[in-house]
Amino acid sequence: MGSRTPHTLVDTTPAKTIVVYRNGDQFYVGRKFVLSRRRVATFEALLEQLTEQVEVPFGVRRLFTPTRGRPVLELDSLQAGGKYVAAGRERFKKLDYINIVPRKPAKMRKLKEIKPVVHCGMNVPSRWQMFHRMSRQINVFTNGRLFIPPVKIIIPKFSLMEWNSVLATVGEKVFPLGGVRKLFTMNGHLLDNSKDLQDNHFYVAAGLEAFKNFPYWKSPKVPSEVQQKYTDMEKHSRRKKKEDPKVKDTRKQDSISPKTQDSVFYAKEGKKKPKAEALIQSGADGDVFKAQTPNQETQGAPEVKEAPDVRVELPVDGRPAEIVKDTEETHRHMSDFESNREDNSRMSFKKKFPLRHNTKKKAPLKNLSKNKKVVPFPDSPSAGLGVCGWILVAISFLFTVITFPLSIWMCIKIIKEYERAIIFRLGRILQGGAKGPGLFFILPCTDSFIKVDMRTISFDIPPQEILTKDSVTISVDGVVYYRVQNATLAVANITNADSATRLLAQTTLRNVLGTKNLSQILSDREEIAHNMQSTLDDATDDWGIKVERVEIKDVKLPVQLQRAMAAEAEASREARAKVIAAEGEMNASRALKEASMVITESPAALQLRYLQTLTTIAAEKNSTIIFPLPIDMLQAVMGTKQ
Numbered sequence: 001m002g003s004r005t006p007h008t009l010v011d012t013t014p015a016k017t018i019v020v021y022r023n024g025d026q027f028y029v030g031r032k033f034v035l036s037r038r039r040v041a042t043f044e045a046l047l048e049q050l051t052e053q054v055e056v057p058f059g060v061r062r063l064f065t066p067t068r069g070r071p072v073l074e075l076d077s078l079q080a081g082g083k084y085v086a087a088g089r090e091r092f093k094k095l096d097y098i099n100i101v102p103r104k105p106a107k108m109r110k111l112k113e114i115k116p117v118v119h120c121g122m123n124v125p126s127r128w129q130m131f132h133r134m135s136r137q138i139n140v141f142t143n144g145r146l147f148i149p150p151v152k153i154i155i156p157k158f159s160l161m162e163w164n165s166v167l168a169t170v171g172e173k174v175f176p177l178g179g180v181r182k183l184f185t186m187n188g189h190l191l192d193n194s195k196d197l198q199d200n201h202f203y204v205a206a207g208l209e210a211f212k213n214f215p216y217w218k219s220p221k222v223p224s225e226v227q228q229k230y231t232d233m234e235k236h237s238r239r240k241k242k243e244d245p246k247v248k249d250t251r252k253q254d255s256i257s258p259k260t261q262d263s264v265f266y267a268k269e270g271k272k273k274p275k276a277e278a279l280i281q282s283g284a285d286g287d288v289f290k291a292q293t294p295n296q297e298t299q300g301a302p303e304v305k306e307a308p309d310v311r312v313e314l315p316v317d318g319r320p321a322e323i324v325k326d327t328e329e330t331h332r333h334m335s336d337f338e339s340n341r342e343d344n345s346r347m348s349f350k351k352k353f354p355l356r357h358n359t360k361k362k363a364p365l366k367n368l369s370k371n372k373k374v375v376p377f378p379d380s381p382s383a384g385l386g387v388c389g390w391i392l393v394a395i396s397f398l399f400t401v402i403t404f405p406l407s408i409w410m411c412i413k414i415i416k417e418y419e420r421a422i423i424f425r426l427g428r429i430l431q432g433g434a435k436g437p438g439l440f441f442i443l444p445c446t447d448s449f450i451k452v453d454m455r456t457i458s459f460d461i462p463p464q465e466i467l468t469k470d471s472v473t474i475s476v477d478g479v480v481y482y483r484v485q486n487a488t489l490a491v492a493n494i495t496n497a498d499s500a501t502r503l504l505a506q507t508t509l510r511n512v513l514g515t516k517n518l519s520q521i522l523s524d525r526e527e528i529a530h531n532m533q534s535t536l537d538d539a540t541d542d543w544g545i546k547v548e549r550v551e552i553k554d555v556k557l558p559v560q561l562q563r564a565m566a567a568e569a570e571a572s573r574e575a576r577a578k579v580i581a582a583e584g585e586m587n588a589s590r591a592l593k594e595a596s597m598v599i600t601e602s603p604a605a606l607q608l609r610y611l612q613t614l615t616t617i618a619a620e621k622n623s624t625i626i627f628p629l630p631i632d633m634l635q636a637v638m639g640t641k642q
Helices: 043-053 163-171 224-242 245-255 327-339 366-370 386-402 404-411 487-492 497-513 518-523 525-539 559-601 603-619 631-641
Strands: 016-022 031-035 062-064 083-087 136-142 151-155 182-185 202-206 412-415 419-425 438-441 447-453 457-467 473-484 545-556
Touching: 031 043, 043 062, 151 163, 163 182, 386 404, 404 412, 412 419, 419 487, 447 487, 457 497, 473 497, 473 518, 473 525, 497 525, 497 545, 518 525, 525 545, 559 603
Parallel strands: 016 083, 136 202
Antiparallel strands: 016 031, 062 083, 136 151, 182 202, 412 438, 419 447, 457 473, 473 545
16 A cells, blocks of 8 residues: 655745835835745735835835846745835836945934923814824805805815915815915905914805905804804904094094194194295205205206106005995995896806895895705896896787787696796796796796706616725625705706716715725725715705715625635634534543543443443344443453463
């Protein structure tokens, strides 16, 4: 018979030690890694281990040889003591990696600095924190748009390095006229540095236009403490305006002493400034600015006078004070300016309506707290139509009256319970917003309407190929339920709300799942769905859409990963089964030991056990019966032979 080779359970493959450099970094000293089959079983596991130790953008995805840049694709290709270059998705950059020498730190003079003691339980305001350490979370209004709620924006810490990056980040969520060019506080103070930004504060983003001093703090999304603070500031400013300027002047005159009133540094009433005298060649006595004796060289020269168009720049403190207009006057000028615009001017819905303010009739701000999406409309259905618009409306109404029996079928429209109608009169939305359900009246030739379905709509998110945080490619799909909450915004603010919501759901699914590990995606589906729902709801709030529910349907794993996970689960179960079987054998041996000890105490018990065994065998109707032979008899026989 052939001899069998002993089966080894332990892997005797020796460990390998390699040195890894970073791609394109001429100052990065190589780092040693010890590779063993137990810890690094596959090439993907090696890349994950290198990602944790070597900082490479987007993680380590490739491994090259240091001299020629040849890619290494298998674990067996690695040589013990070899040197390699770790890279991400970029190409191999040829450098002299082998001869990289660590730089000696320069000798610097130690400065005795008093380091502040920061306790872990203290909540330090953002203005006192170290700059660029953390990101900033701010709330931004759109300049002049009261009906648009503030948008929460998280500014990353790397964007805080430059002010233009901060404005670009704000411009991704807020859309003023001309893009975000300026950032103001709600009082109108201009910010020019990211150091002035504070967490959870409210700001106003403006474009090319000037800051519009509106009561942004009265929005329902502003906390009550902030509202109270700005309300007190507004009351204080009004009290200052109500004070009589004449009383101030009398107070100032009373406070000035009679000696100072006669001084040359104080202006006197009733006297006018004398006009500038002509230049005299001969000097006057006591005047230090005029020569006492005329210069012979300048005698006979023609006199040159200054041109009247020449302007001399005055210093800041010598300029006359500018008159600042009140907010009511600015609103009045804005309304007059918009009323004189031509009818054929192309302006968006947001530019026309929110900028129309009337000083006589102001909409109460209580309506804003009841409904977040209150869109201010003109005072009358045909406001701002112009002369041509009024003429067309009158002609349409006259035509309706003349052809009354027949025109009734063209004027009366019916919409269902779950629908709403947005009526446009000469391109402008009528007062009152959406109409319906039931009957409503329109004028022929001048009015048109659009139907909006208010029912809940569901759609499937197509499967998305996503790379998780732990570098695993999965395919995930889901379902979204939404409904139109404000029909006016759904028609006027976006071209196709349904298509935009579908595309936004796909990108949101990829962005949310890209920051999670595979284990988190498989276990925390409810939390991920809730985060997606809140993100979609905030993004579609300006479109008048309410996202009610988001669910993740299926997570498809690659076939190789499924096999690996199944093998891992099978191995763990087999290990548990072997441990349980070993524990059972150990318990049975203990019980047999105790039984043998009991039997040795009485020899008759062994005979009874023999008889019980015979009874068990005979009960099965076997033709063969085994009679046990006592061991004592065999010992006696063996003794006689000896």
